[in-house]
Amino acid sequence: MSETKDRPYHHGDLRRALIDTALAMLAAEQNWTFTLREVARRAGVSHAAPYKHFRDREMLLRELARIGFIRLGESLSGAMSPNMPSTRAQFMAAAQACIGFACQNPGLYRLMFSSDADKTIDPPLHDAAMSTFGILLGLLERGQRDQSFRPVSVSALAAASWAQVHGLAMLTISHQLLEETVEPEPVLAALDVLLDGMCYTD
Amino acid sequence: MSETKDRPYHHGDLRRALIDTALAMLAAEQNWTFTLREVARRAGVSHAAPYKHFRDREMLLRELARIGFIRLGESLSGAMSPNMPSTRAQFMAAAQACIGFACQNPGLYRLMFSSDADKTIDPPLHDAAMSTFGILLGLLERGQRDQSFRPVSVSALAAASWAQVHGLAMLTISHQLLEETVEPEPVLAALDVLLDGMCYTD
DNA sequence: CACATAAGTTTCTCCTGTAAACATAGAGGG
DNA sequence: CCCTCTATGTTTACAGGAGAAACTTATGTG
Numbered sequence: 001m002s003e004t005k006d007r008p009y010h011h012g013d014l015r016r017a018l019i020d021t022a023l024a025m026l027a028a029e030q031n032w033t034f035t036l037r038e039v040a041r042r043a044g045v046s047h048a049a050p051y052k053h054f055r056d057r058e059m060l061l062r063e064l065a066r067i068g069f070i071r072l073g074e075s076l077s078g079a080m081s082p083n084m085p086s087t088r089a090q091f092m093a094a095a096q097a098c099i100g101f102a103c104q105n106p107g108l109y110r111l112m113f114s115s116d117a118d119k120t121i122d123p124p125l126h127d128a129a130m131s132t133f134g135i136l137l138g139l140l141e142r143g144q145r146d147q148s149f150r151p152v153s154v155s156a157l158a159a160a161s162w163a164q165v166h167g168l169a170m171l172t173i174s175h176q177l178l179e180e181t182v183e184p185e186p187v188l189a190a191l192d193v194l195l196d197g198m199c200y201t202d
Numbered sequence: 203m204s205e206t207k208d209r210p211y212h213h214g215d216l217r218r219a220l221i222d223t224a225l226a227m228l229a230a231e232q233n234w235t236f237t238l239r240e241v242a243r244r245a246g247v248s249h250a251a252p253y254k255h256f257r258d259r260e261m262l263l264r265e266l267a268r269i270g271f272i273r274l275g276e277s278l279s280g281a282m283s284p285n286m287p288s289t290r291a292q293f294m295a296a297a298q299a300c301i302g303f304a305c306q307n308p309g310l311y312r313l314m315f316s317s318d319a320d321k322t323i324d325p326p327l328h329d330a331a332m333s334t335f336g337i338l339l340g341l342l343e344r345g346q347r348d349q350s351f352r353p354v355s356v357s358a359l360a361a362a363s364w365a366q367v368h369g370l371a372m373l374t375i376s377h378q379l380l381e382e383t384v385e386p387e388p389v390l391a392a393l394d395v396l397l398d399g400m401c402y403t404d
Numbered sequence: 405c406a407c408a409t410a411a412g413t414t415t416c417t418c419c420t421g422t423a424a425a426c427a428t429a430g431a432g433g434g
Numbered sequence: 435c436c437c438t439c440t441a442t443g444t445t446t447a448c449a450g451g452a453g454a455a456a457c458t459t460a461t462g463t464g
Contacts, residue, residue: 035419035420035421036420036421036422037419037421039422040419046421047420047422048419048423051421051422051423056421057420057421057422058423
């Protein structure tokens with residue numbers, strides 16, 4: 001049921017195909033209009049076919065966002081995997097990975113944090129987001145245990161770093177981070193400023 | 203031409219009325235669907251009337267965003283007006299004002315930073331955003347002159363604080379800032395973490 | 405006072421989301 | 435081996451939005 005070239009009538013795995021098509025569209029366009037009919041069109045099926053797999057348009061969007069959070073989590077874990085010199089360096093790597101992820105998938109990243117991806121009505125999406133957030137929490141707790149980060153409440157550290165990194169990512173993909181400088185300098189410098197407030201001694 | 207109660211045919215100042223109606227809708231709903239026809243309906247005119255004042259839907263959205271930036275700038279200026287003990291305190295007040303503005307106008311705030319409000323094709327909007335951003339820059343430069351903030355490059359300080367405050371605002375209005383604590387504690391604590399990295403001695 | 409024009413309205417086309425009815429392939433029971 | 439059930443398609447239909455075009459009504463100016 002995999003590669004019969006002539007889509008006879010039943011697609012085989014339309015659900016997966018729709019998700020892949022939608023992800024591709026999201027990756028291609030910063031534009032981000034995303035009509036369900038266009039997804040169906042590009043997947044080569046009728047415009048009503050998606051409704052056999054997703055209750056409505058937003059359900060597909062939330063599934064895409066869920067996949068996005070999983071991928072982001074993988075990026076974060078991957079970025080800080082090796083034995084790095086310091087927890088601070090690990091944080092730096094994870095933050096850059098997050099911003100890099102946003103730059104490479106701006107449409108998906110926007111979706112993940114848009115009101116279309118309502119986590120309060122979608123437990124799997126909520127869990128995926130929390131799981132990715134947990135990676136950050138783990139890093140912060142580790143940093144406090146090994147005396148890298150100051151003993152502020154973890155929720156304060158988490159809020160600060162989550163907001164900072166997310167804010168940098170959003171501003172970067174919106175090109176609102178100072179027009180004159182296109183280089184990543186201000187991003188790195190901004191992260192250093194934050195880390196100076198988080199770490200014991202710089 | 204101001205308050206003829208019976209809208210006879212010509213509205214008087216439909217442009218203003220449309221903006222006000224749209225702002226009211228934005229304030230009321232977190233939902234943020236915003237159809238131009240609905241605005242026209244609530245303003246009591248036909249659905250094509252708005253096109254006499256705005257080339258398309260997005261032009262109205264950008265005008266709303268522009269007004270939003272102006273109002274945000276007023277909030278910021280107002281919050282740090284009196285003679286405060288320290289530049290750090292001024293920064294704290296401005297940051298809280300920004301987050302408070304976002305909480306009171308979540309729809310408008312989202313619009314201001316959404317891709318619908320494309321600053322690269324709308325000079326007046328761009329100017330308004332830059333003007334508000336300039337308030338932050340001014341505060342940072344003042345803080346460096348009076349030795350409150352460390353002599354890092356201003357663009358680094360600006361990126362850090364802009365991203366942090368914007369990130370906190372977005373996460374707050376999305377209720378993504380830790381589910382268990384509804385209080386503003388983590389926000390204030392997060393700002394303190396940032397300020398510890400920006401200031402010389404706490 | 406005639407009339408050009410600004411500012412409304414109606415009408416139209418194309419698009420979207422979504423529901424309902426219909427069609428078909430593949431699986432399972434007699 | 436055939437009949438039917440069901441999952442997964444398709445077609446058709448409808449409500450609603452964006453925007454263009456053509457029409458209408460005030461309004462201000464020669």
